[in-house]
Amino acid sequence: MSGKTVNSAIFLLVIGNAMALISDVFIKLLEPGAPVFQFVFLRCLLTLLFLLPLASQLDLRRLFSGAAVHAVRAHIHLAGMACMVVALSNLPLATANAIFYAAPILVMVLSVILFREQLTALSLFAVGSGFAGIIVILRPVEFNWAAIAALGSALALAINAVMVRQLPRQQSTVHKLFLNYLLILPVAALLAIWEGASWHTGILLSAFGSSAFILGYNITVLLAYRHVDANQVTSAEYTGLIWAVLIGWIGFNEVPDLWFAVGSAMIVVPLMMVGLRSRHRSRRVLQPQPMNG
Template identity: 85%
Template sequence: MSGKTVNSAILLLVIGNAMALISDVFIKLLEPGAPVFQFAFLRCVLTLAFLLPLAGKLDRNNLFGGLKIHAIRAHIHLAGILCMVVALGNLPLATANAVFYAAPILVMVLSVFIFREQLTPLSVFAVFSGFAGIVVILRPVEFNWAAIAALASAFALAINAVMVRQLPKQQSTVHKLFLNYLLILPAAGALAWWEGAGWHPELLVSALGSALFILGYNITVLLAYRQVDANQVTSAEYTGLIWAVLIGWIGFNEVPDLWFTVGSAMIVVPLIMVGLRSHHRSRRVLQSQPVNS
């Protein structure tokens, strides 16, 4: 699976999203009342340790290029991790992940305000349908701190995605990930110390599993998008919601109801339509270009 063909890239994304769900399962299996800040700190330390063998990919002559924007993204990422832990600990696995899919919708909205991008009618429909879908899934009577945490995590993901454009173009993905987790550590360590919880060795296993599988997801995304246009394969990312339903159903006896099904469709289907429209538009552009003889 090199990611050099569309089919192999789609398969990589399907596997990668399954790995992301396994990472979520490690979080969901945390004991009630487990020290959240300690877990986040351990996960960040372990992720950084996993990246160390790839240190050769770092630009050592400009190691801290774009430090300010990296620092902002790192701390937003930390807030997103903390909110994700709260959401996964208190919401059904599939429900939390359905809300996390608000991130692509928020990326569209933020891009309009920050980069003055123009939304197509279909994109506008996807935005309104997505937000309505979140309301359908959560329902006002069930809106609580866990739901707010899930939305905050999606918002953090969206902000980080938009801010990628402001990072130095010459830095590799490994360099960006390395700086991200390195800059998280001081704040994460300070929060863990402030939390004042005793050492919980069982957290090490959960943090290790979560860090390993989310890093695996990041690697599959890197391979999938490296040589194939994103608009050709990005809809495969939404298979993560299928994995969430299956794992939640089998592992946690969380049977999705009609509200979840309708709301998820309102979020995911318009996003897939946007991706397909972009794919068809790209194909028409390529077909219209003259072939060099």
Template identity: 75%
Template sequence: MSGKTVNSAILLLVLGNAMALVSDVFIKLLEPGAPILQFAFLRCLITLAFLLPLARKIDRNNLFSGFRVHAIRAHIHLVGLLCMVVALSNLPLATANAVFYVAPIMVMVLSVLFFRESLTPLSVFAVVSGFFGIIVILRPMDFNWAAIAALGSALALAINAVMVRKLPKDQSTVHKLFLNYLLMVPASGLLAAWEWQKGASWQPEVLYIAAGSAVFILVYNITVLLAYRQVDANQVTSAEYTGLIWAVAIGWIWFNEVPDWWFLVGSMMVVVPLVLIGLNQRRKAPARGFNPVPKQDEPRNRAGSLSAGTTL
């Protein structure tokens, strides 16, 4: 599976999104009351360790180029990660992931607000449908802090995706990911120390869960890199939404979380307009054969082909 053909790229995205869901499963295995700040700190350190073998792709002479933007994105990433842990710990797996998929809709809105981009009628429909879809999924009567955390995680994804435009264009994906996690370490370490001082005991299983989560989310990043490097995004990006299918299947089989009609209807309201946008872009794109020149080394994420380093 090289990702050099549309079919192989789609298969990579399907498998990659399954790996991302396995990462979510590890997080969901955290016990109630587990030290989530310690988890975030450990996952940052472990991810950095896994990235070290790829250090040759890091421009050491300009390691901190774009430092200000990287620092802001790193701390937003940390907030989003903590929100994701809260959401996955308290919401059904499929419900949390359905809310995460509102991120590309938020990107559309943020792009209009900060970059004066115009929305097509289909994009406007996606924004409105997605908004009401989230209301249907969460239902006002069930709205709680976990639901707010899920929305916070989606917002963090969206903000980080929009801010990618401000990063240096010549930085590799490994460089961006490494710097992102490196700049998360001080804040996450201080939060973990504060949590420990407040009486949170060290739990060895948190280390294993953080390692498992980090491994599978990095495997996801590798698959999307391969998928998008030489195939047009608009040809395959709709395959990313198979992540919601994986979330339903794994939640049903592993956690006995049976989706109801509210979830199914709301999910369709969120995902279908986004898929239609992708299909519309694919229809408008000029036909072309295999392009031997690799695309910019940018991964996407689970929230619908967002940009590098935004996967939580």
């Protein structure tokens, strides 16, 4: 694996995380009290339409293979998106994104519970430090429904990540994304109707921008991980928090305080250490071993 390839993958992830933050900005720009389920329905519908040009990657003969697992993941994703809208609408951009980074920590915990995986001492430290970091960022006096929604979104991301193992391996990424959003639509539509809000173009434009940029993020991730191992470049994913601070500061006049800086470091630094440890182990495994004799 050449250094040039790794650097290209890191560059793609940095740009991709910036696109994900722009997607968050479209959500944050929603008017106060904007209909959450209407936005979620439109974003899912538009994402599905954006995927149509890639329909050649769908296995139409086995379109609904693994439908039960897909359906569970889809509706967990639906709940996570609704929580994300609530969190981004009511929390500073950087604060919400820092809490979203609880997802990798929750993945570790769920892997132990569901798959009996063993955590290393460093992973255990990352879990404990991460949860403590969330408490430092939020502090009991600021723990409200928006903070709970941010944690709910992180939990949904973690569950979906863990459930990827249960999906049919022969399905392409486009197939998985397409089926996920297709199965979300009926319930999302019913929730939007139940919500009873009037439909207007402002929500449509926000949903269009958010879905376009989050799809751009997904594409950059696919391209980045196509030729490199995830543990070689995954630390670049955490640049999203830097983008969140910069965009929140410049665009929304949100200046992070010391609590945020300390808590974010408690979440992100141990996760980066876990990633670097995995990277070094992979390098040792790939190194040619001396022959005996």
